[in-house]
Amino acid sequence: MSKTHGKEKRTNDSLERVEQKYAMNKIIRKIESCLQTDNGQRFLQYAYSFGAAIVIFGAMVKVLHLWGIWGNIIFGTGMAIECVVFVLYGLDRPPKVSQYAGGSSIVLADDNSGSPAQIILHGATASQPVHLGGTGQASQPQQPAARVSESDHVDQIASVSDSAQKFAEATETLTRISETLQESYRYIIDNSQNISQNSQGYVQQMEALNRNISGLNTIYEIQLKSISGQLDTISEINNGLTRIKLMYSESIPDSSVIKQETEKMAEQIRELNQIYGRMIQAMTNPQPVTRNPND
Numbered sequence: 001m002s003k004t005h006g007k008e009k010r011t012n013d014s015l016e017r018v019e020q021k022y023a024m025n026k027i028i029r030k031i032e033s034c035l036q037t038d039n040g041q042r043f044l045q046y047a048y049s050f051g052a053a054i055v056i057f058g059a060m061v062k063v064l065h066l067w068g069i070w071g072n073i074i075f076g077t078g079m080a081i082e083c084v085v086f087v088l089y090g091l092d093r094p095p096k097v098s099q100y101a102g103g104s105s106i107v108l109a110d111d112n113s114g115s116p117a118q119i120i121l122h123g124a125t126a127s128q129p130v131h132l133g134g135t136g137q138a139s140q141p142q143q144p145a146a147r148v149s150e151s152d153h154v155d156q157i158a159s160v161s162d163s164a165q166k167f168a169e170a171t172e173t174l175t176r177i178s179e180t181l182q183e184s185y186r187y188i189i190d191n192s193q194n195i196s197q198n199s200q201g202y203v204q205q206m207e208a209l210n211r212n213i214s215g216l217n218t219i220y221e222i223q224l225k226s227i228s229g230q231l232d233t234i235s236e237i238n239n240g241l242t243r244i245k246l247m248y249s250e251s252i253p254d255s256s257v258i259k260q261e262t263e264k265m266a267e268q269i270r271e272l273n274q275i276y277g278r279m280i281q282a283m284t285n286p287q288p289v290t291r292n293p294n295d
Helices: 002-036 038-063 069-091 150-251 255-284
Strands: none
Touching (some): 038 150, 069 150
């Protein structure tokens, strides 16, 4: 019983995987069929052009550091669109151009139903109308026994070859453009990283410079305070000297008064010297006393 149950479980798992794979293939085929139409090709063209424009514009905004976070949003949106576009480009099947000898068919493109369109060569019968470009629009159906002349056959082969060559050239050009665009994206991302690193270094240097300037400003303020204190001290000293000068000038009398007093003192000294000289003379040379006879 356990072995039977295990086999049933493995069988169910296998069926589920097959169903999932079938559903995924069905979705992929549906997307491929949509992309083969004119609207699908036009959508891819718009997506390539506008997606690349958004990415380039976002990269320019990011490199120039414009609009802040909006530049990152625009750049990220463009990159996401390009990722989706390249995924869809991987699902876009190019038309198959096959040539076979002996009147076999040449497959130009697939129609919406998934069946290849055919061109009848050398009298081969056509099972379907001719479909060009995979648009799903058919030309007038040919008769089963219709034949193509040799000149028409050559013209058709030349036209198909030219179309196939042009399509191959367009595909190659698109591939080169995609590779160039990828290289541009990679270069922009590398430069963005270098610019970010340089910007960080610049910011660090500016922070260090700001710290140095702040220290210089502090030292300058301290010196200004010291100079202001010295100026106050010098002002106080000048005020003290001014007061001393005023006191000294007030204590000195007028020179004319001093001169007069000096002259008076000299006159008095001369008079005193004269009196003193007469006293000495009188003491050293006494005169005889004359007596009165009546005494």
